[in-house]
Amino acid sequence: MAITLKDVAKKAGVTVTTVSRVLNNRGYISDKTRNKVYQVMEELNYQPNEIARSLSKKKSNIIGIIIPTVSHPFFSELAFYLEAYAYQKGYKIMLCNSQHDPKKEKEYTEMLRGNQVDGIIMASHTMEVSEYENLDLPIVTFDRQIEGIPYISSDNYKGASLATNLLIDKGCKKLAYISGSLSLNLLANKRNEAFINIAQSRNVDYITAQTDMNVFNTQQYEGLIRNLFKDHPDIDGVFASSDLIAANAIKVSEQLNKRIPKDIKIIGYDDIQMSSLLIPELTTIRQPIEEMSSLAIELLNKQINDNDVEIDNILPVALIERQTT
Amino acid sequence: MAITLKDVAKKAGVTVTTVSRVLNNRGYISDKTRNKVYQVMEELNYQPNEIARSLSKKKSNIIGIIIPTVSHPFFSELAFYLEAYAYQKGYKIMLCNSQHDPKKEKEYTEMLRGNQVDGIIMASHTMEVSEYENLDLPIVTFDRQIEGIPYISSDNYKGASLATNLLIDKGCKKLAYISGSLSLNLLANKRNEAFINIAQSRNVDYITAQTDMNVFNTQQYEGLIRNLFKDHPDIDGVFASSDLIAANAIKVSEQLNKRIPKDIKIIGYDDIQMSSLLIPELTTIRQPIEEMSSLAIELLNKQINDNDVEIDNILPVALIERQTT
DNA sequence: TAGAATATGTCAACCGGTTGACATATTCTA
DNA sequence: TAGAATATGTCAACCGGTTGACATATTCTA
Numbered sequence: 001m002a003i004t005l006k007d008v009a010k011k012a013g014v015t016v017t018t019v020s021r022v023l024n025n026r027g028y029i030s031d032k033t034r035n036k037v038y039q040v041m042e043e044l045n046y047q048p049n050e051i052a053r054s055l056s057k058k059k060s061n062i063i064g065i066i067i068p069t070v071s072h073p074f075f076s077e078l079a080f081y082l083e084a085y086a087y088q089k090g091y092k093i094m095l096c097n098s099q100h101d102p103k104k105e106k107e108y109t110e111m112l113r114g115n116q117v118d119g120i121i122m123a124s125h126t127m128e129v130s131e132y133e134n135l136d137l138p139i140v141t142f143d144r145q146i147e148g149i150p151y152i153s154s155d156n157y158k159g160a161s162l163a164t165n166l167l168i169d170k171g172c173k174k175l176a177y178i179s180g181s182l183s184l185n186l187l188a189n190k191r192n193e194a195f196i197n198i199a200q201s202r203n204v205d206y207i208t209a210q211t212d213m214n215v216f217n218t219q220q221y222e223g224l225i226r227n228l229f230k231d232h233p234d235i236d237g238v239f240a241s242s243d244l245i246a247a248n249a250i251k252v253s254e255q256l257n258k259r260i261p262k263d264i265k266i267i268g269y270d271d272i273q274m275s276s277l278l279i280p281e282l283t284t285i286r287q288p289i290e291e292m293s294s295l296a297i298e299l300l301n302k303q304i305n306d307n308d309v310e311i312d313n314i315l316p317v318a319l320i321e322r323q324t325t
Numbered sequence: 326m327a328i329t330l331k332d333v334a335k336k337a338g339v340t341v342t343t344v345s346r347v348l349n350n351r352g353y354i355s356d357k358t359r360n361k362v363y364q365v366m367e368e369l370n371y372q373p374n375e376i377a378r379s380l381s382k383k384k385s386n387i388i389g390i391i392i393p394t395v396s397h398p399f400f401s402e403l404a405f406y407l408e409a410y411a412y413q414k415g416y417k418i419m420l421c422n423s424q425h426d427p428k429k430e431k432e433y434t435e436m437l438r439g440n441q442v443d444g445i446i447m448a449s450h451t452m453e454v455s456e457y458e459n460l461d462l463p464i465v466t467f468d469r470q471i472e473g474i475p476y477i478s479s480d481n482y483k484g485a486s487l488a489t490n491l492l493i494d495k496g497c498k499k500l501a502y503i504s505g506s507l508s509l510n511l512l513a514n515k516r517n518e519a520f521i522n523i524a525q526s527r528n529v530d531y532i533t534a535q536t537d538m539n540v541f542n543t544q545q546y547e548g549l550i551r552n553l554f555k556d557h558p559d560i561d562g563v564f565a566s567s568d569l570i571a572a573n574a575i576k577v578s579e580q581l582n583k584r585i586p587k588d589i590k591i592i593g594y595d596d597i598q599m600s601s602l603l604i605p606e607l608t609t610i611r612q613p614i615e616e617m618s619s620l621a622i623e624l625l626n627k628q629i630n631d632n633d634v635e636i637d638n639i640l641p642v643a644l645i646e647r648q649t650t
Numbered sequence: 651t652a653g654a655a656t657a658t659g660t661c662a663a664c665c666g667g668t669t670g671a672c673a674t675a676t677t678c679t680a
Numbered sequence: 681t682a683g684a685a686t687a688t689g690t691c692a693a694c695c696g697g698t699t700g701a702c703a704t705a706t707t708c709t710a
Binding site: 002004005006016017019020021023024026027048049051052053054055056057 | 665666667668669
Binding site: 045047048049050051052054055060062069070071072073076077079080083084087092093094095096097110111113114115116134217218247248250251254273274276277278279 | 370372373374375376377379380385387394395396397398401402404405408409412417418419420421422435436438439440441459542543572573575576579598599601602603604
């Protein structure tokens, strides 16, 4: 049977009010009484019931994170840092994999709302803007700009510019930009925009290709890339919107006997840990995943505590040159 | 201000008892009343307060998962499936990254206990056995055998046998087994055992190398492997205890101009998604990550519902031959 | 028509902790 | 010594939902 605050009070010879005062560092408490209470709690292996505390204080200290899939390397790293920084600030993380399915996204937000989470970090973006209005919760989004909601993004335009210019500077004549679906109005779509703008302004031939919305696995990436390379064998420069897509492009290039970087140069986006593990090591645009995570928790925490926050949070990217260019 | 059950009852013209009956499908409720209540809940955008329900029902429907780090590809995949299967059964996942730190592991279990989780899936194993006894919670462990606690593992001995025999059958004369720390008494250590047994019984020269306990990143793997290859340049067969370590071995081999599989053959363990993305594609021992996850949730669910469960759950492995052997 | 079945209401205790308002006791300070 | 400061207790309402026990009303069935 679970030990309650009442048991602690009884054994410590004080009232539940006193125990609560000790726990919440509220009011006057002598060191003698405080130590006695802590000692009894330890003896009884007492753990305050966070559910009861949440109900009473109307604060759960739980943050929900909704991501497309935690098995994707970018999001697994993001989840790792989010949890670490959240924990430092006394929050717990509830993990939700939406697989970019609007229905699941909606379900998860409802679930999180019912669980009285203190806030939501939204890194999955298929829900309609209007559906955010019903939430009445602190929210931080990644890569999506919604009126009144603070968002975090890396400088996508700059990143894509760096990548596209590098490919051109290194002599590429036919560029390809490979990404996930552009049908969501995400800030990451600026990568596509920059790619096109720069290719056009520098008079370089280019093509773009997108996956379907909920594509995160290797077979589908491979298929798309293989077809692209078959249809456009003169592609000699690839900019991919993620390192994972880039890794697939490396793979297909190898299979088609395109030497990297001699015959084809490849640039990714993210700089996930895996990118330096590839052979050849991937040149990529680095998103500061850890900083983004830390900032997300900071922004959310501020909102939870009714502090003002910056709405627009664009973090700098960096070009990380390795062996694919 | 949050809508409560009371508001719903008032607007629907029934009592809170009736609304509760509708919500919990308890007692007699006419279809007319049921529909009316649901309609009002929708109009008011009412979401039952799961915190209050958890306190009342003494069931949170939350499962804690403690893993070394979700950014490791094996654990990110595991976390993905755990969350998916848990959600199907009405559970929510609280994510905890322990980084194989005993102190953090202890903290997380305490935190989860305070949050009244219905159970814990433990895939991080530095806590003393005695510390599990205080938990009084349904638990499932991965890869660790603790008296009275159901565990899940793949057939480590079989997997390592398949790998070691394959290397020898393919002509390797000097084998190396590279793994994480063996100082924890984990079932995965049977891989080491099998490796040594088979090498010895088949009279093949071998060596083993281990990382420190909390090593999960590439630089440290690389350093260890590079030193190993430098000190033992005749190694021509590598069995790694994870695909991630194997990927590093591939990398270092390339750097040292060891051709794969001609000069050196490499086998991993896990068959994470990344393994087929490597160049050359990795031969590995497949752990059925999805099945293990599904089973873990099943075992935990049964315990939560006071049903008997199997303690020993060893899942079969498979040899997946690709290009590194 | 009597009794059973269906349907909803009344009532209040319960889950485990929090907290405001005030009372009481003791110690400290000017 | 009076008043302030420190320290703990008393009391009960509160958080939002659940539920048992019973009452009351209506409808159905033999």
